[in-house]
Structure formats: C-alpha cells, structure tokens
Amino acid sequence: MYYAIGHFSKFIPPGSVRIDSRLMRAGLADLSTKLEYAAFLTPEQAIVVIVLNKSNSRYPLNIRDTHGSANAQKIINERSITTFIWQPFGVKPQHPISVQGVKATPYGPAKGGVLL
Helix, strand or coil, X not given: CHHHHHHHHHHCCCCCEEECEECCCCCCHHXXXXXXXXXXXXXXXXXEEEEEECCCCCEEEEEEECCCCCEEEEEECCCEXXXXXXXXXXXXXXXXXXXXXXEECCCCCCXXXXXX
C-alpha cells in the first residue's frame, strides 16, 4: 500500500485532473478484475497512467492515447504497480469547468483519453 500511495503522490501533482481511460482487450473480459488503472492530465499537460496488477499473473498491455501521440507496450508484472508518463503532441485542455466547486478540464473520448 505504501508504494501505491507513493506512485500517486510522486507522479500526480496538485492541480491534475482525472481523465477518461478504458481497458480494451479482446477476449480477456476478466482482465478488468485483475488490473486497476487511472489516468490523469497534469497542469503541465502530461498524461499519467497508473496501473495496478493485483493478480499472481503477468499481463501484456498496450497503452495508447486517442490522439495517437503515445503508444507503449509493456508487460505488467504480477502484484505490481506501474506508472506511465508522456507529453502528448498538440493536445491542449479545454477551458476549465466548475461542478459544485470542483474544477475539472473536459477530456473524454471525443477530446482525448487513454486506451489500455
């Protein structure tokens, strides 16, 4: 647990917002119960994806953003946490919006996101 919190506190700076991310893996419907993940857009416009593998098996993963500016293939080791960071080319956030006092930047499938 200590190392997991370390990934979030080290790689997701204040002001970051969570962005859309989806696990898309043909034929492995149960993979979503083995891997947990979250994607964030930092104030510096970098994308951070943190993947937690809770199982005793390794899984191949192909990470790409919907703008096509990043594509990474990686084996996610058993019982591990892995962080991916990249700066997308030409991606600028939309104007911030406020929902009940919480600021967020629209960033979804139509505007950009991350596919795992």
